[in-house]
Amino acid sequence: METYSMENNQDINIAKEILRIRFSQMIVNEKYGAGLFKIPIHLALGHEAIAVAVDSVMQENDRLVLSHRNIHYNLARTKALKPILDEYLLKKEGLAKAELGSMNLANEARNVAYTSSILGNNLPVATGLALGQKVKGSNGLVIVVTGDGAMEEGSFYESLLFAKSNSLAALVIIENNNWSMHTKIEARRSNIDLPKFAASLGASYEKLNGNDVYEYIEHLKKIKEKSLTSKIPTVLEVDITTLGGWYVEVDGNKEGRYIHLHAGPTSKITLAEWPEIEQSANDPIFVLQKYFAADILKTMSQEILKSIKEEISEA
Amino acid sequence: MKYIEYINELIGKKTAETEKLVLFGQNIAAGSHLSGLTKGLKVGDGGLIINAPNSENTLTGLGFGMMLDGVSSIFFMKQLDFLLLGIDQLVDTYNFVRRKKLTVSYTIVPIISDLGYHGLQSSFNNFGDIASVARIPGFTITNKVDAEEIINTHLVSSGFRIIGVSQRLFGQEILDVGKSYSNNEKTLFQYREGHKATIVCFNLAFPYGLELYNKLKEKGIDSSLFSVNAVTPIEWSKIIENVKKTENLVVIDDSKSENLSCDNLLVDVLEQCQLNNKIVVKRELRGNEWLYPNPDLLQIDYDGIVSQLSSK
Numbered sequence: 001m002e003t004y005s006m007e008n009n010q011d012i013n014i015a016k017e018i019l020r021i022r023f024s025q026m027i028v029n030e031k032y033g034a035g036l037f038k039i040p041i042h043l044a045l046g047h048e049a050i051a052v053a054v055d056s057v058m059q060e061n062d063r064l065v066l067s068h069r070n071i072h073y074n075l076a077r078t079k080a081l082k083p084i085l086d087e088y089l090l091k092k093e094g095l096a097k098a099e100l101g102s103m104n105l106a107n108e109a110r111n112v113a114y115t116s117s118i119l120g121n122n123l124p125v126a127t128g129l130a131l132g133q134k135v136k137g138s139n140g141l142v143i144v145v146t147g148d149g150a151m152e153e154g155s156f157y158e159s160l161l162f163a164k165s166n167s168l169a170a171l172v173i174i175e176n177n178n179w180s181m182h183t184k185i186e187a188r189r190s191n192i193d194l195p196k197f198a199a200s201l202g203a204s205y206e207k208l209n210g211n212d213v214y215e216y217i218e219h220l221k222k223i224k225e226k227s228l229t230s231k232i233p234t235v236l237e238v239d240i241t242t243l244g245g246w247y248v249e250v251d252g253n254k255e256g257r258y259i260h261l262h263a264g265p266t267s268k269i270t271l272a273e274w275p276e277i278e279q280s281a282n283d284p285i286f287v288l289q290k291y292f293a294a295d296i297l298k299t300m301s302q303e304i305l306k307s308i309k310e311e312i313s314e315a
Numbered sequence: 316m317k318y319i320e321y322i323n324e325l326i327g328k329k330t331a332e333t334e335k336l337v338l339f340g341q342n343i344a345a346g347s348h349l350s351g352l353t354k355g356l357k358v359g360d361g362g363l364i365i366n367a368p369n370s371e372n373t374l375t376g377l378g379f380g381m382m383l384d385g386v387s388s389i390f391f392m393k394q395l396d397f398l399l400l401g402i403d404q405l406v407d408t409y410n411f412v413r414r415k416k417l418t419v420s421y422t423i424v425p426i427i428s429d430l431g432y433h434g435l436q437s438s439f440n441n442f443g444d445i446a447s448v449a450r451i452p453g454f455t456i457t458n459k460v461d462a463e464e465i466i467n468t469h470l471v472s473s474g475f476r477i478i479g480v481s482q483r484l485f486g487q488e489i490l491d492v493g494k495s496y497s498n499n500e501k502t503l504f505q506y507r508e509g510h511k512a513t514i515v516c517f518n519l520a521f522p523y524g525l526e527l528y529n530k531l532k533e534k535g536i537d538s539s540l541f542s543v544n545a546v547t548p549i550e551w552s553k554i555i556e557n558v559k560k561t562e563n564l565v566v567i568d569d570s571k572s573e574n575l576s577c578d579n580l581l582v583d584v585l586e587q588c589q590l591n592n593k594i595v596v597k598r599e600l601r602g603n604e605w606l607y608p609n610p611d612l613l614q615i616d617y618d619g620i621v622s623q624l625s626s627k
Contacts, residue, residue, distance in 0.1 A: 124375065126380060128379060159370075
């Protein structure tokens with residue numbers, strides 16, 4: 001049903017996807033808080049824009065390789081919540097027949113070829129996939145998602161070096177949320193100058209921020225074309241804020257210490273018909289309002305939430 | 316023919332006839348070609364030979380990535396201990412890949428540093444430990460028969476495995492003693508059938524076992540000679556039945572692991588067999604001297620064993 005007016009000629013289905021993935025995560029969060037899951041799950045509230053953008057540029061021969069925080073990409077690729085929920089509930093009807101749970105969840109049928117719970121582990125596998133594409137003469141791009149913590153691992157350097165040395169088309173997306181578990185970058189390491197690092201290996205470097213999914217899609221299309229043409233790996237750093245954290249009081253200061261939402265549910269976010277969490281560019285839902293009027297988005301949200309609840313038989 | 320020449324020849328024949336096969340590893344197409352292991356190797360149509368950078372974690376994962384995309388590969392590795400840098404790929408990635416019914420092949424061929432003179436790293440003559448971290452099919456090559464059967468059966472076949480070769484044996488003439496039996500999995504080889512003693516070799520100990528067999532034969536003690544070329548436990552009822560007949564067991568395990576493969580057999584034998592003699596030859600590792608450059612030879616009192624088995 002298409003009852004909404006298009007503004008700025010942007011595809012409204014993209015906005016719907018952002019909302020669907022947000023709502024889906026909020027539902028997972030509710031169930032997580034209610035103690036329904038035995039497995040650890042890493043929510044990616046605030047990560048929706050890059051996931052939808054990646055999904056929208058992927059084609060038949062492309063491969064996606066994920067890490068432990070993968071719910072947003074799996075929701076984007078799978079286009080449904082129920083098989084993912086069932087997987088989290090370790091039901092045989094789950095997306096991976098209860099074999100993978102959350103942290104290793106892949107979906108080969110939708111080109112999510114591999115997912116690893118180990119920091120940096122997926123980079124060598126993605127490099128192998130890219131080499132496989134080369135041997136087969138495929139025109140696909142391997143997209144691997146990692147983070148500002150995993151890029152500290154030696155495999156980040158090793159894999160880029162191998163990919164460049166062997167002219168492999170690969171896109172390494174670094175979701176930089178400034179946290180590795182509960183430690184900020186500044187508290188654990190010196191700065192890594194990624195543009196210089198990439199340049200030192202002859203790889204390309206790109207950066208995205210602002211959570212504008214439409215801008216992300218346009219950039220990704222260009223990056224993909226360039227990587228496939230040049231056969232040079234690209235490092236794409238995406239600034240992200242993982243939403244759902246909270247402050248704890250320290251010495252009378254109510255905002256004494258910030259707790260980053262690494263894994264587990266957050267009590268700071270509750271399911272509502274309007275899923276915006278933060279009124280800033282940190283929240284892709286907020287950014288959608290650049291393109292669509294608030295009342296349109298809210299009407300759309302209600303319908304999407306209803307649709308998801310029907311999908312999981314909770315309407 | 317030397318051990319390494321024969322293995323190189325077998326590998327070369329297999330890789331040349333396989334299409335779209337990727338061979339990769341450090342120095343596999345340069346210098347000594349891993350002391351001759353990869354010398355002159357060719358691949359069939361559409362294949363690649365990659366002289367790779369020194370990035371063992373990535374190289375270990377590379378093969379799994381290719382598997383997921385339907386491409387077969389072989390990773391040749393200069394020393395088994397280099398594989399320690401890829402352990403998480405052997406465990407976590409393999410656990411992901413093994414769920415799938417893949418028809419493609421990935422084999423890692425490391426050289427086991429059992430020569431001893433490499434110093435501290437030579438302490439890692441522990442092939443079984445590497446393979447057992449994720450119950451990976453693992454095979455060792457000790458002679459002409461097991462080389463031919465293991466390489467022809469497993470080097471390029473569905474799934475993942477590690478095939479270890481002995482650095483100590485590289486320059487020696489390959490042992491060619493024929494066989495009387497090997498199982499389909501190529502995990503168990505029997506070379507001689509006798510009725511007075513059962514000799515079972517583990518890891519890379521076959522040359523020691525053969526020497527013992529010959530010394531016993533000189534004294535008129537006809538022995539059965541087995542080699543378990545894989546990570547244990549395996550289906551070894553053939554050995555158990557033989558021990559029940561001979562009632563004399565000699566196990567030889569030259570691994571430096573705390574968890575010796577031979578121990579699994581001993582448990583089963585002691586549960587199921589009456590023994591006149593149980594002789595276990597393994598390393599006595601005390602202090603730190605075993606870590607330092609040394610000949611790494613297993614100390615065997617051949618005369619003592621012959622004497623013990625002659626007395627019953």
